[in-house]
Amino acid sequence: MSDPQGRNRLTSETSPYLLQHKDNPVHWWTWGPDALAEAKATGKPILLSVGYAACHWCHVMAHESFEDAATAAVMNELFVNIKVDREERPDIDAIYMGALHRLGEQGGWPLTMFLDSDARPFWGGTYFPKDERYGRPSFQRVLREVARIHREEPDKVHGNADALTQSLAQRPPQGTIEITDELLASLSARMVRAIDMEHGGMEGAPKFPQWSFFWLLWRGAVRYDIGPAKAAVIKTLTHICQGGIYDHLGGGFARYSVDELWLVPHFEKMLYDNALLVDLMTEAWRETGEPLFATRIAETVDWLEREMIAEGGGFAASLDADSEGEEGKFYVWSLDEVLDVLGAEDGARFADVYDITPGGNFEGHNIANRLKCLALLDPADEALLADMRARLLERRADRIRPGWDDKVLADWNGLMIAALARAGLVLGRPNWIAMAQRAFDFVTTRMVVDGRLAHAYRAGQAKAPATSNDYANMIWAAIRLHEATAEAQYLQTARHFFEVLDRHYWLADGGGYATSADDTNDVIVRLANAHDDAVPNANAIMVTNLVHLWLLTGDDLYRDRADAIPQAFASEVANAPLGHAGLLANCIDLIAPAHVVVIEGSSGNEQMEAALRSVSLPGALQQSIEDTSSLPAGSPLAGKSALEGKATAYVCVGPQCSAPLVAPEDLKVSLQSQRQAGALG
DSSP: OOOTTSOOTTTTOOOHHHHHTTTSSSOEEOSSHHHHHHHHHHOOOEEEEEEOTTOHHHHHHIIIIITOHHHHHHHHHHOEEEEEETTTOHHHHHHHHHHHHHTTOOOOSSEEEEEOTTSOEEEEESOOOSSSBTTBOOHHHHHHHHHHHHHHOHHHHHHHHHHHHHHHHOOOOOOOOOOOHHHHHHHHHHHGGGBOTTTOSBSSSSBOOOHHHHHHHHHHHHHHTOHHHHHHHHHHHHHHHHSTTBOTTTOOBOSEESSTTSOSEEOOEEHHHHHHHHHHHHHHHHHHOOHHHHHHHHHHHHHHHHHOBOGGGOBEEEEOSEETTEETTTTOBOHHHHHHHHHHHHHHHHHHHHTOOSSOSBTTBBOOOOTTSOSOOOHHHHHHHHHHHHHHHHHHTTSOOOOEEEEEEHHHHHHHHHHHHHHHHHTTOHHHHHHHHHHHHHHHHHTEETTEEEEEEETTEEEEEOBHHHHHHHHHHHHHHHHHHOOHHHHHHHHHHHHHHHHHHBOTTTOSBOSBOTTOTTOSSOOOOOOOOSSOOHHHHHHHHHHHHHHHHOOHHHHHHHHHHHHHTHHHHHHOGGGGHHHHHHTHHHHSOEEEEEEOOSBOHHHHHHHHHTSOOTTSEEEEESOSTTSOTTSTTTTOOOBTTBOEEEEEETTEEOOOBOSHHHHHHHHHHHHHTTSOO
16 A cells, blocks of 8 residues: 555556556655655655566566565665656666666666765666575665665765766767778678577577667678578577567567577567567568568567557557566466367377477476477468467466556657558558558657657656657658658658757767757756667667658758768777667668669559569668659659659669669569679668
8 A cells, every 4th residue: 555645656657667666665756856855855865766567577576675564664764765667768767777887787677776866876786685685685785785875975975976977978089980881791791600590599598689780680681692691680580480489379579588599588578579570570571582471470460459559549568577476477388278278189289389298398387389390381281270379369368467568658659660661561461551650640649749759658648758769760650651651741740850859869069869858857967879779779770760861852961960970979889889780780871872762653563562572672762652753853763754654663872773674573683683782782
């Protein structure tokens, strides 16, 4: 129950994660000036606890410590306690996670940081057990010792806070970098050495999808014709698609695998992982025609439509790993359960294909997977298995479901909208494009206040200041929808969002886009970086966005900004190129801005568009349009038209366009030959 005096202040929040803690005996505050004022008035340090609704170890620490009256009493006596949903305030999380890294600690959630009354960090960690174990001190011991140091050693606290804050605010010295085809080709080839060529993914465990890394590997493979790099991505995607990290009954991918086989997932499902995997699988399908990828894309979109559409058509953030207090309980099976649902004959067949055994393949339970035989079976057998999966899914629906975090995040929605728009176009699924349009409409109506995006929406409230990721990803979504529909409104929205992003996030001193806007007044520093994270970096995404906006409008400001971004982070990129894989991948579009257009005629449209979809062109702007009147006068496509009423394609790289192409096979040959010549990819 909440504190009888109402000192737990989370009751009126909208975040599902914060609401999970509204009945804690801890006197939780929300992030904001009131909590800082309380710290100043009482002289107490701040305990900042950051997590998210689908986080397993966040639940563990909550049950052990935050629900425990004795532990809560110590917290309330010694600290001003602030609870933050990292998904609602990624800018706050990034600052204090960065501080933890500077303390030499490995990051993770729950994040537990100790701050002074100016919100400056001076020490921290992640999960602390209630009692001493796992080689970690008990949480109460940590609390008492931190409070003692804050009280008795103020100089030490101030020194740590000064050093950490200065380090967070500091940008590396400016430099210049020349990003060339030679550099990217060499890097792509060397990246293959880091791949587990038996199971896919990076060597070792745990294994994450790591989109930015594999995006660079794929783009390098395609542009520079690096066979081992292409094979590494295909192997990785195949094992992810057939491993236990994929939900073979309900669709959708879990966040990561705890083992090197992709067998045992950390069962939470995040919107962003699924968006990025759909996008990468779409390019892999274009290149290979592999039915497995098309199947997994379709099943994942089915899951999205069935389970992840929130109020009004936006996409929900995540599904929890836990149900009934146990991670993965909703998803695992015993052999007896499978036989009970399917009967002896079908059950035995399903168990053989999906690795369901009497003893289980994970801690006495079974995680359905197809790692023993990665290839799909013949269509008739796959149809029978689909019927079995549907019956098991129906039975699974009777179980107690994991928690659903139904808040809508602008940046994650942008990723999924972009992925759906491209997948719908490539795989000929207009209903997917329509789903993307509904989500886009939701974000641009419910989540725009006075012309500015909000980051999060739930229960009728748009809240939390937008980050640069919100704008970058929604610009990406708008451009992809413009490609898919040829509707001018999406280009107009992309340009408007760029204007806001450039006005409030561009750093005049040094360049690049900061995480927080210049008028976000509750952050102690404005971070600016281009390094990879679980989600793509805004600066990386903006490079391709800006190149595409330049191609579509002819406005040189877009190209100038695109050129300036890698230079703004030159020293970091030079020191850690693989930590900036997303940025480097999209710099290919600076080297060779590519625009492929099919001008529609009275015949041949579908065949030419199908040819365009059959070759992976990850960075190219790709359009099917009635005429070129909407393109700028300086575009190499200006004035070009369909020949003799036939659908006509042009492949343009930089200022040069191919001859007009009216045969679908000629378009495919042109695309492939330009790729092989290192001009397209």
